[in-house]
Amino acid sequence: MYGSEKVYKKIEVIGVSKKGIEAAIEMALSKAKKTVHKLSWFEVEEIHGHIGEDGTVNEYQVLLKVAFQLED
Secondary structure, X not given: OOOOOOOEEEEEEEEEEOOOHHHHHHHHHXXXXXXXXXXXXXXXXXXXXXXXXXXXXXXXXXXXXXXXXXXX
């Protein structure tokens, strides 16, 4: 309920995708929600990537801090 007292915890997750930064974020959150309940928000901490031999981006890596509400 909005306005009530709550406590949150933050964890770090890393999403990886060949499709882009947004896809990497979605991958990380999709996996996190399978094991962590009451996800609330995320913060992008770092963005990294891998460059292939042809000079193009092969992979995007996004480090997120994800917050979830602690249960009573």
